[in-house]
Amino acid sequence: MEAAFWHQKWKENRIGFHQADFNRWLQSWWSAQQQGEPVLVPLCGKSRDLLWLSGQGHPVDGFELSELAITQFFDESNLSAETSEVGPYRCHRHDDLRIYQGDFFAVPELGRRYRLAYDRAALIALPTAMRRQYATLMSRLIEAGGQVLLVTLEYQPEQQVQPPFSVGEMEVRTLFERDFSVEVLGRAAELDHPRVLSGQLSYFDEVAYRLIRRG
């Protein structure tokens, strides 16, 4: 999607993807063993999951296009933020929680790599061709042995017009299996999703994966 698409979404507050609660897969599957290890959070929006990760003792690096999303994140969390220019980004920082404002695809310019990453609604926000670029970029950013918790959506009938896109297990494997081992952690059916209740969709599932970067 073009940046303008997302800026418009934030301007009109059409952010149905935003969750008031911490993500269930994050809470049940995140390993607390790597305290202190920085976590990469691509396309982070104003997700409260950033706070959860920070609360587990991780420095957090979120990446988000929308300044509005970032301002709302810090305001709603009652956190003050300092800003500075870092490479191609404006960095908004409170202690070890940073959100880099700008295009995630420019991240190689920072020259960093990570051992941990969390993707909820990032891959599924991108159209097909960008999903391939994203997978290539993640391979580049994650160190050997590093892990990604990936949370996708699957629904029927599929549409590829605008996000959220339905991204099935076969596509996840095609995108990532060259450089990562791919393990399905679980699937949760959203039976009370409005489009399922209205009969528009036959199902709407959230699916979680653990990706481990091969050496």
Ligand SMILES: C[S@@+](CC[C@H](N)C(=O)[O-])C[C@H]1O[C@@H](n2cnc3c(N)ncnc32)[C@H](O)[C@@H]1O
């Ligand atoms: C579907 S939302 C998901 C947000 C968040 N992960 C969550 O779980 O609430 C996708 C977010 O990615 C942001 N975004 C889209 N393209 C981006 C890009 N190229 N670089 C950085 N952020 C981007 C959008 O502004 C939007 O906030």
